[in-house]
Amino acid sequence: MTTQEISSQVLRLLGNIAPEAGLGGIRPDVPFREQFDLDSMDMLNFVIALHKEFQIEIPEADYSKLATLESSISYLEAHQRASQ
Amino acid sequence: MQALSEFVMPHLGADMTAGTLLMWRKKPGDHVTKGEIIADVETDKADIEVEVFTSGVLEEILVTPGTKVPVGTVLAVIRQEGEAVPEKPPETARVIPMPAPVPQPGLQPLPRPSPLPAQAAGRLHVSPLARKLAGELRVDLASVTPTGPGGRITREDIEHAAHARAAAGPAPAAATAALPAPKPSEPSAPADRHARMRQTIAAAMARSKREIPHYYLSATVDLKAAMDWLTTGNLTRPVEERLLYGVLLIKAVALALREVPELNAVWNGAQLEIKPEIHVGVAISLRQGGLIAPALHHADRKTLTELMRDFRDLVQRTRAGSLRSSELSDSTITITSLGEQGVESVFGIIYPPQVALVGFGSVVERPWSVAGQVVSRPVITATLSADHRVSDGHRGGIFLRAVDRLLQTPEKL
Numbered sequence: 001m002t003t004q005e006i007s008s009q010v011l012r013l014l015g016n017i018a019p020e021a022g023l024g025g026i027r028p029d030v031p032f033r034e035q036f037d038l039d040s041m042d043m044l045n046f047v048i049a050l051h052k053e054f055q056i057e058i059p060e061a062d063y064s065k066l067a068t069l070e071s072s073i074s075y076l077e078a079h080q081r082a083s084q
Numbered sequence: 085m086q087a088l089s090e091f092v093m094p095h096l097g098a099d100m101t102a103g104t105l106l107m108w109r110k111k112p113g114d115h116v117t118k119g120e121i122i123a124d125v126e127t128d129k130a131d132i133e134v135e136v137f138t139s140g141v142l143e144e145i146l147v148t149p150g151t152k153v154p155v156g157t158v159l160a161v162i163r164q165e166g167e168a169v170p171e172k173p174p175e176t177a178r179v180i181p182m183p184a185p186v187p188q189p190g191l192q193p194l195p196r197p198s199p200l201p202a203q204a205a206g207r208l209h210v211s212p213l214a215r216k217l218a219g220e221l222r223v224d225l226a227s228v229t230p231t232g233p234g235g236r237i238t239r240e241d242i243e244h245a246a247h248a249r250a251a252a253g254p255a256p257a258a259a260t261a262a263l264p265a266p267k268p269s270e271p272s273a274p275a276d277r278h279a280r281m282r283q284t285i286a287a288a289m290a291r292s293k294r295e296i297p298h299y300y301l302s303a304t305v306d307l308k309a310a311m312d313w314l315t316t317g318n319l320t321r322p323v324e325e326r327l328l329y330g331v332l333l334i335k336a337v338a339l340a341l342r343e344v345p346e347l348n349a350v351w352n353g354a355q356l357e358i359k360p361e362i363h364v365g366v367a368i369s370l371r372q373g374g375l376i377a378p379a380l381h382h383a384d385r386k387t388l389t390e391l392m393r394d395f396r397d398l399v400q401r402t403r404a405g406s407l408r409s410s411e412l413s414d415s416t417i418t419i420t421s422l423g424e425q426g427v428e429s430v431f432g433i434i435y436p437p438q439v440a441l442v443g444f445g446s447v448v449e450r451p452w453s454v455a456g457q458v459v460s461r462p463v464i465t466a467t468l469s470a471d472h473r474v475s476d477g478h479r480g481g482i483f484l485r486a487v488d489r490l491l492q493t494p495e496k497l
Contacts, residue, residue, distance in 0.1 A: 009090075018371065020371055039424050040328055040330070041328065044328060044396075051323045060315065
């Protein structure tokens with residue numbers, strides 16, 4: 001999966017969790033919580049969605065690596081490389 | 085004797101005096117089962133799915149969709165299970181007192197909808213009535229700006245979109261015919277919905293501060309045991325079953341209420357009515373502004389896993405605008421947490437007719453004395469706002485102490 005494809009998937013999953021957030025103007029390096037007023041329940045739902053979509057285990061200790069679009073893509077790409 | 089029961093416009097909180105019947109999900113002659121959703125009602129805060137509290141057959145519908153009626157108005161009559169079909173409508177059905185309905189201009193019963201193309205449904209969150217109206221007014225759902233909870237497209241959004249289109253150019257004949265004409269002074273639909281929610285919150289909070297003599301207590305709770313237990317447990321739980329610390333707080337509050345039952349109660353205007361069942365209302369903020377505090381039923385009896393599952397579901401449905409009537413009417417106490425906003429202490433306003441509200445701030449590291457040594461500990465400030473007509477600070481203190489004690493043994497929650 002390319003970086004662009006991962007980014008699209010992440011945005012789609014976020015859109016499902018917070019459909020009213022308006023992800024069009026997302027800033028890749030700013031935490032989702034700050035940009036879209038997400039709370040811990042939203043973030044847990046995001047982790048569950050990533051787990052299902054990408055078939056990866058995400059320990060609680062890694063949640064902080066999923067705070068922004070940029071860091072989420074890096075995290076998912078690292079998982080992808082490790083599984084190849 | 086015919087056993088008939090009345091299905092009434094429910095009272096869904098202190099701030100509700102009337103509601104608009106949006107649609108019936110059953111027709112006369114249909115069987116209904118206790119707990120089944122049979123109607124949708126619009127309040128100033130949200131569209132609500134209304135459950136029926138008896139099983140039987142829907143005998144007669146008394147209020148048509150689009151009609152706004154006061155709380156308590158009989159909407160329909162249900163013949164209870166096992167009763168014979170009467171040859172003619174029973175007298176009891178005719179003498180049920182029904183306040184005069186308040187007709188809503190432009191919200192008359194609507195004609196049958198034309199089906200929407202499947203692709204229009206997509207992943208959009210659309211209330212059933214809005215979807216129906218969109219079909220009638222030929223509004224493309226994908227072009228509608230949602231303003232409902234959780235980005236849900238509401239009836240008002242459809243009307244707003246149809247009005248905007250009508251203003252921009254000629255509309256299809258069917259749409260023009262069915263579209264209610266806006267009053268010149270009417271605010272736009274999104275602003276109207278938001279303004280009405282603010283007004284209802286304002287009314288309930290003003291009433292609370294006017295009528296309830298609040299007292300406030302706070303206690304700092306050491307959360308080390310709870311957080312350690314949670315972190316360890318979450319290592320082995322599947323991601324879908326991981327717990328948030330908020331669930332431990334909810335369960336601790338629910339169990340502490342068993343020890344101070346007068347806080348799990350409502351004030352009915354003259355006296356205290358202690359509730360035998362513990363239904364904890366949880367304040368859920370909506371991203372567009374405003375908040376709703378639906379109930380987690382039987383919070384004291386559920387395991388933490390069950391409570392977490394139900395809490396997740398409740399948050400999602402609150403923000404998607406699909407709450408049930410019992411979830412808005414059953415709360416016996418409310419919990420609010422502003423910890424994620426960095427707030428350390430919350431001194432909330434009681435939601436009448438409840439008599440107490442529990443607040444939680446953020447989890448922060450603080451110096452803490454343990455066995456004569458100063459160590460760093462994660463702590464949280466728990467607060468209680470309570471009605472001084474029905475409890476006093478002594479009992480409130482016992483309650484907060486119980487919450488603290490219960491959180492020191494999280495494995496027993």
